[in-house]
Amino acid sequence: MVSASDPTQPQPVTIPLTQLQRGRKGRIALSDEASPDSAMLRAMGLKPQAEVRICRLGQPCIVAVKNQCGGGCRIGLDRSIADRVMVCPAD
Amino acid sequence: MNEAAKPELAGRIALLGNPNVGKTTLFNRLSGSRHKTSNFPGTTQEAVLGRITVDGVEHQLVDLPGIYALNLDSSESSVCRAVLNGNLAPEGEAPAKPDTLVVVADSTNLLRNLALVAEAARFKLPTVVVLNMVDLARRRGIHADESRLSEILGCPVVAMSAKSGENVDSLSGAIAKATPPTAAVGDSEADAERWADETYSAIAAPAPEDIDDDHDALTDRLDRAFTHPVLGIIAFAAIMTGLFWVIFSLAAYPMDWIDAIFANLGGWVEATLPEGAIRDLLANGVVAGIGGTVIFLPQICLLFLLISLLESTGYLARAAFVIDRVMRPFGLSGHSFVPLLSSHACALPGIMACRAIPDRRDRLATILVAPFMSCSARIPVYVLLVVILFPESPTMQAVAFAGCYVIGGLAGLLSALIARRSFLKGKSSGMALELPSYRAPDLVLSLKTSAERGWVFLKKAGTVILAISILLWWLGAYPNVGPAPESEALRTQAALVSDSEQIAALEAEADTLDQRYATQRSYLGRIGSTIQPVFAPLGYDRQLTIGVMASFAAREVFATTMAVQVAGTEEIEDEGVQNAIATAERDDGTPVFTTATSWSLLIYYILAMQCLPTLVVTAREAGGAKWAFLQLAWMCGTAYISAMIVYQTLRATGLG
Numbered sequence: 001m002v003s004a005s006d007p008t009q010p011q012p013v014t015i016p017l018t019q020l021q022r023g024r025k026g027r028i029a030l031s032d033e034a035s036p037d038s039a040m041l042r043a044m045g046l047k048p049q050a051e052v053r054i055c056r057l058g059q060p061c062i063v064a065v066k067n068q069c070g071g072g073c074r075i076g077l078d079r080s081i082a083d084r085v086m087v088c089p090a091d
Numbered sequence: 092m093n094e095a096a097k098p099e100l101a102g103r104i105a106l107l108g109n110p111n112v113g114k115t116t117l118f119n120r121l122s123g124s125r126h127k128t129s130n131f132p133g134t135t136q137e138a139v140l141g142r143i144t145v146d147g148v149e150h151q152l153v154d155l156p157g158i159y160a161l162n163l164d165s166s167e168s169s170v171c172r173a174v175l176n177g178n179l180a181p182e183g184e185a186p187a188k189p190d191t192l193v194v195v196a197d198s199t200n201l202l203r204n205l206a207l208v209a210e211a212a213r214f215k216l217p218t219v220v221v222l223n224m225v226d227l228a229r230r231r232g233i234h235a236d237e238s239r240l241s242e243i244l245g246c247p248v249v250a251m252s253a254k255s256g257e258n259v260d261s262l263s264g265a266i267a268k269a270t271p272p273t274a275a276v277g278d279s280e281a282d283a284e285r286w287a288d289e290t291y292s293a294i295a296a297p298a299p300e301d302i303d304d305d306h307d308a309l310t311d312r313l314d315r316a317f318t319h320p321v322l323g324i325i326a327f328a329a330i331m332t333g334l335f336w337v338i339f340s341l342a343a344y345p346m347d348w349i350d351a352i353f354a355n356l357g358g359w360v361e362a363t364l365p366e367g368a369i370r371d372l373l374a375n376g377v378v379a380g381i382g383g384t385v386i387f388l389p390q391i392c393l394l395f396l397l398i399s400l401l402e403s404t405g406y407l408a409r410a411a412f413v414i415d416r417v418m419r420p421f422g423l424s425g426h427s428f429v430p431l432l433s434s435h436a437c438a439l440p441g442i443m444a445c446r447a448i449p450d451r452r453d454r455l456a457t458i459l460v461a462p463f464m465s466c467s468a469r470i471p472v473y474v475l476l477v478v479i480l481f482p483e484s485p486t487m488q489a490v491a492f493a494g495c496y497v498i499g500g501l502a503g504l505l506s507a508l509i510a511r512r513s514f515l516k517g518k519s520s521g522m523a524l525e526l527p528s529y530r531a532p533d534l535v536l537s538l539k540t541s542a543e544r545g546w547v548f549l550k551k552a553g554t555v556i557l558a559i560s561i562l563l564w565w566l567g568a569y570p571n572v573g574p575a576p577e578s579e580a581l582r583t584q585a586a587l588v589s590d591s592e593q594i595a596a597l598e599a600e601a602d603t604l605d606q607r608y609a610t611q612r613s614y615l616g617r618i619g620s621t622i623q624p625v626f627a628p629l630g631y632d633r634q635l636t637i638g639v640m641a642s643f644a645a646r647e648v649f650a651t652t653m654a655v656q657v658a659g660t661e662e663i664e665d666e667g668v669q670n671a672i673a674t675a676e677r678d679d680g681t682p683v684f685t686t687a688t689s690w691s692l693l694i695y696y697i698l699a700m701q702c703l704p705t706l707v708v709t710a711r712e713a714g715g716a717k718w719a720f721l722q723l724a725w726m727c728g729t730a731y732i733s734a735m736i737v738y739q740t741l742r743a744t745g746l747g
Contacts, residue, residue: 040523067233069291071198
């Protein structure tokens with residue numbers, strides 16, 4: 001998976017999904033491409049630029065993927081997978 | 092359903108979509124009850140076929156497996172790709188490209204669903220896009236412009252709610268006008284995503300800021316409770332206990348009616364037909380045999396109804412994470428939850444569902460232990476035995492019944508642990524699972540699932556089990572050895588006394604002696620007596636040994652076998668089949684079902700591998716006959732030793 005941000009801009013800070021506080025929002029930056037789940041996660045909606053909100057931290061980690069105009073889905077992730085998904089925290 | 096006599100169908104319509112978008116609900120709405128289930132050849136993916144009338148012409152409707160994307164390296168994805176390319180068709184059908192592709196999208200999660208629409212558009216098949224669950228989307232303030240989407244795609248788009256039926260009627264008109272999409276999507280994954288992003292921006296109406304916050308807050312709270320390390324397990328245990336309690340308390344009524352119907356039927360056959368082999372065959376072989384099986388239909392239907400209702404609420408996906416925490420110490424993951432839950436219906440679909448488990452060792456361990464889960468064929472045996480063990484207490488019956496499932500589950504987990512610590516060494520991989528929105532249970536869909544499972548069970552009762560009943564009756568009734576030597580003395584004595592009550596008592600005793608004499612010397616009696624020493628340490632007599640042996644053909648035959656064996660010795664029409672079995676006697680006149688024997692049997696049936704089709708599927712799915720042999724030896728060995736320990740302990744402590 002590639003970073004979707006413009007290479008000419010300074011790279012925003014990215015942190016693992018599991019370091020985002022509960023209730024906080026962020027945007028998916030990239031996930032570990034070598035991971036066998038990467039294509040599946042992307043198809044499930046965890047693709048670069050997708051807006052996510054942390055609903056539950058720990059085991060499992062639950063994220064809501066938000067569509068810009070309402071709606072979306074929820075995905076439960078094992079902590080080991082969530083650790084490898086990088087996000088840019090929103091303000 | 093018999094489709095053979097029907098005329099050729101005009102064309103094939105395929106339904107494609109993400110999991111949880113209401114595809115099956117739409118399929119049921121369109122095809123009504125006219126459907127059948129088969130497989131995609133060379134795969135373990137189920138194909139559901141139905142019929143739909145478009146413009147007065149009948150078309151075939153194919154429900155494809157739910158997928159997130161067409162390009163994934165999964166069995167579901169490759170089946171969908173092959174069907175859309177015209178290389179694969181359900182068993183018995185000629186492979187050909189579908190004449191129309193209906194892509195079902197979830198209106199409440201449009202962005203992701205549009206990515207699949209983009210992938211599907213590349214196939215350039217005549218296409219209709221369905222924006223489903225539009226009622227739910229409206230309630231959450233989500234709006235999309237379907238006519239704009241239709242313009243962009245270049246094919247018809249219908250917004251509807253398959254569940255409420257809103258606008259479903261206009262789908263057949265849209266199918267008649269289906270055209271290959273003209274939208275240029277590009278070839279790569281990134282192209283499809285970009286197309287989905289752009290199209291989404293063009294058709295989705297901007298929503299007020301954080302429109303579904305209230306909804307989210309409630310879902311957050313429920314999710315946190317249901318996946319909580321302590322609360323989640325308490326909720327899971329409570330829900331499962333409630334489920335079994337409902338099954339037991341509700342099923343008792345229809346079971347009594349069925350019991351009474353078959354008892355009357357047997358009595359009517361005996362009273363109507365002239366004495367002879369035909370009458371015996373019908374009353375003792377067919378009616379008693381079928382009655383002994385059909386009586387469990389209410390329980391099977393209720394189990395599937397309740398599990399399906401639970402599934403439609405969205406709870407089960409949360410339960411998978413609760414179970415994940417429980418299974419991880421045993422070397423399994425929540426990925427194994429769906430296969431193991433399905434195995435509670437039947438190990439065959441359960442083992443097939445193991446294909447979705449990404450890690451090979453994880454998958455093998457799950458396949459090996461799946462048959463430990465209590466499948467529906469064991470229900471009749473469990474019911475029979477828990478009712479014998481606790482005749483007066485429905486509560487204890489429910490607890491014992493639920494206990495059977497727990498013991499089976501624990502045996503499976505411990506076996507998995509042993510496997511993961513020895514020949515399948517390793518840790519299981521993590522889980523990623525979509526958590527569908529919480530919804531009210533879908534009663535229509537669940538009733539349909541329950542009726543289907545019930546029908547499959549009845550068909551089996553009418554074929555395999557009927558055949559086994561007749562065979563058992565024949566083996567039990569022949570060779571005809573005539574009256575027992577001791578009974579003649581009793582009959583002579585009866586002819587000499589004048590008191591009518593005394594005559595009746597003497598004759599009844601003579602009849603019982605005759606029956607026992609005939610059963611012992613019948614083919615069945617001889618087979619049972621030969622094998623019985625093997626099962627003696629477990630406390631089984633000749634009749635139970637025959638029951639256990641016959642169960643290797645099909646477990647649910649146990650109750651039937653016992654019914655056929657006791658049919659001659661007891662007045663079935665007075666007491667009902669269940670009572671007749673419960674009070675059956677051994678050759679020496681002591682009861683067949685003592686407490687120790689009943690527990691020993693229960694443990695044996697929970698743990699033993701007695702299903703040939705499961706072994707065949709295990710060999711195929713695990714990739715070798717050695718896995719099937721391992722499964723057979725491991726399960727039967729565990730069952731034999733555990734049942735022996737239970738029987739001998741109960742006997743030694745005086746509890747049995």
